[in-house]
Amino acid sequence: MTHIHTAAEGHQDDHDLGLRHDLPRLIGRRSALGFLLGAGALAANPAAALQCVVNSTETAGPYPADGTNGRGGSINVLTQEGIIREDLRPSFNGMSPTAEGVPLEVTLTLVDANDGCTPLEGRALYLWHCDAIGKYSLYDYDDRNNLRGVGISDADGVVKFTTIFPGCYNGRWPHFHFEVFESADEIVTGRDSLLTSQISLPEGDCAAVYAAESGIYSNGTSNLGRQDYDRDMIFADNTDAQKEQQMMQLSGSPQQGYTGSCIIGLA
Numbered sequence: 001m002t003h004i005h006t007a008a009e010g011h012q013d014d015h016d017l018g019l020r021h022d023l024p025r026l027i028g029r030r031s032a033l034g035f036l037l038g039a040g041a042l043a044a045n046p047a048a049a050l051q052c053v054v055n056s057t058e059t060a061g062p063y064p065a066d067g068t069n070g071r072g073g074s075i076n077v078l079t080q081e082g083i084i085r086e087d088l089r090p091s092f093n094g095m096s097p098t099a100e101g102v103p104l105e106v107t108l109t110l111v112d113a114n115d116g117c118t119p120l121e122g123r124a125l126y127l128w129h130c131d132a133i134g135k136y137s138l139y140d141y142d143d144r145n146n147l148r149g150v151g152i153s154d155a156d157g158v159v160k161f162t163t164i165f166p167g168c169y170n171g172r173w174p175h176f177h178f179e180v181f182e183s184a185d186e187i188v189t190g191r192d193s194l195l196t197s198q199i200s201l202p203e204g205d206c207a208a209v210y211a212a213e214s215g216i217y218s219n220g221t222s223n224l225g226r227q228d229y230d231r232d233m234i235f236a237d238n239t240d241a242q243k244e245q246q247m248m249q250l251s252g253s254p255q256q257g258y259t260g261s262c263i264i265g266l267a
């Protein structure tokens with residue numbers, strides 16, 4: 001099955017109008033692992049918290065900064081010193097601005113969805129997202145490269161980042177972008193990725209953050225009110241199982257910050 005997304009391009013809502021053809025990998029079935037493990041095992045193994053499926057392949061959008069596409073075409077943050085890091089809020093490699101926003105601790109678990117959710121060790125995951133007002137570093141700003149970074153999965157398939165809660169811009173549901181590579185040696189460009197996809201965020205938490213921190217997320221409430229998750233150009237045509245898996249599971253509050261987790265299933 002081929003996903004085809006179309007939309008007119010414009011400054012306010014063109015952040016994800018790059019490649020319009022997704023190539024979903026829908027092989028793989030839901031695992032019964034979640035039913036076989038107790039609560040203690042679930043806490044120790046995040047991959048058991050959901051029944052993993054193969055994540056859909058999605059567009060990287062025009063602002064991946066991986067040397068592949070979009071405005072600024074040749075920008076490739078993956079070749080910059082310091083790209084492998086955990087805290088995505090500061091800029092690096094000679095740039096200085098730090099992103100402001102509600103803190104978010106992210107845990108992503110990479111698994112082989114066709115082998116019982118087996119954790120995948122040693123994979124490199126590049127994560128990037130917009131700031132509190134929906135702008136992307138290196139494109140909307142030329143003085144910062146924050147909110148971008150690469151992590152290497154551990155023996156449990158886990159990659160962790162510290163970042164901020166993303167804002168909401170006109171035309172898209174709040175989200176993260178990511179690319180997965182076979183190893184750190186393979187992150188020369190996004191063309192070598194095993195999977196390019198996106199992660200969505202729950203509406204209730206988005207609304208709470210944008211309302212509580214309206215001084216920072218100045219356009220979040222108004223933009224979120226114009227979006228519909230079930231009609232989002234990226235997420236709308238995925239299966240129910242894929243939508244469930246790619247929705248980040250959050251706990252916390254705008255005042256205390258959030259922790260979020262998500263399983264990423266590879267074929």
